[in-house]
Amino acid sequence: MSDSAIVSSAAMRPPPPVRRWTRTRILGHILVGFWAAIALGLAYYLYSAWNFDLVARYGPDYLDGLITTVILVLSSVFIGAILSIPIAMGRMSSNRILATLAYFYVYFFRGTPLLAQVFLIYYGVGSFNKELQAIGLWVFFREAWFCALLSFALNTAAYQAEILRGAIRSVPLGQWEGAASLGVPKSVTFRKIILPQALVVALRPYGNEVILMIKGSAIVALISVYDLMGYTKLAYSRTFDFQTYLWTAIIYLILVELLRHLWDWMERQITRHLVR
């Protein structure tokens, strides 16, 4: 009885569909072949253009630049995270003046190019060197690195404030009411009930923001900060060897892909309780 059931179910199963060479399939293979050709061509070019002197001369610089990039991004994201809390609170505040101020802050930093902001702070604020010297801030604004850090932190604070606000808004009002009906004070409700749920929602946008900052940080090369891009520009201007740019592209791609996979892994870890 059971044997015949198995046999009949095997007989009922349709044969696997024949995969024909449709036009889409041919196109797909051509395109994958195209990418493979580019990858092989790139590998061949880098192999044939391999120049030990160049690597020995600029390899340590690249590592140095990579470290500068990572430190710049990490510290500006961290400072931005701290700054974003009062801004997000301002955005959600019922006080009209505070809400408007926070709104304009966010609108300004999200509506203008990061490069223009960096120039405004480095060249613009830096042009008041006499006044800055008088109040002792000139040491800070003289350094391109600090100006880059300041503008990145202010910029990412605006984006992070919006992420935080969206995440807190995404927690249903019932969670507040539930806690209130149990007599939990507001500050404790926020810290222990709202924030943990909001951060799960905010994780992915935060990851995107970090990746955007890594990519955006390349522009500091234009104000003579020697990050990865800065050293690349230097190496190219001295050697006119195009492989300097290709190596940088590979390093940035690896960095971003690593971060993306790290974030996927983190998201899987903290949403385990939601998987059914």
Next chain:
Amino acid sequence: MEGSIALLGFGEGGWGPSIVQGIFVTISLAVATLPVGLAIGFFVALGKQSEEPSLKLAANLYTTIFRGLPELLTLFLVYYGAQIGIQKLGQLLGYGGAIEINSFIAGMFAMGTVFSSYASEVFLSAFRAIPRGQYEGGYAIGLSNWQTMRKIILPQLIHIALPGLGNLWMVLLKDTALVSAIGLADILRQTAVAARVTKHAFLFYGTACLIYLALAILSSIVISGIDNWAGRNSGATKR
């Protein structure tokens, strides 16, 4: 204050005309990039939602690469890479002279690839929001593949994708500031020249920021106008 107005004005010694030229360059670069980016993005999204694994792989590689590279690096790769490539080609064909790449074209290509890789994701999620029944309905009344796409899917797709594409337009507008690094005379380049000459850096860079802000506000007005228009025309999706 009066000095600043004279510097920004159109009179003698005023930088108004060159800044207006810069605004024109920025807007024309963004507008020229948009159709290229939208078209490539649409086809990449088609590839990503295809059932053919090889096509999907090719499309995903495109997005991974151009979303992972810094925009400035993409710009330099296109600008210097194309210059070297064309030079090599010229030597192969027996032309030894120096060849300059137009920075507007290079900027358009670089911004277009970046825009399209983001746009493909927006289109993809819009594709996913359209139920299969819409395609099946199209085929059932005898429309061809292409007709179904054009007459049934595309109008809904545009309506769903519009907010995301609007955001990308804002990003594009801001990203065009990078082309000042390869010497294109956009808003930022013109204000930078003015700042260097007059030593009023804060005034000119501040003006540049305000112009970008004004462009962003203008765009959001236009986008919400298009959104209303698209919402009015697709009665089916209105609730």
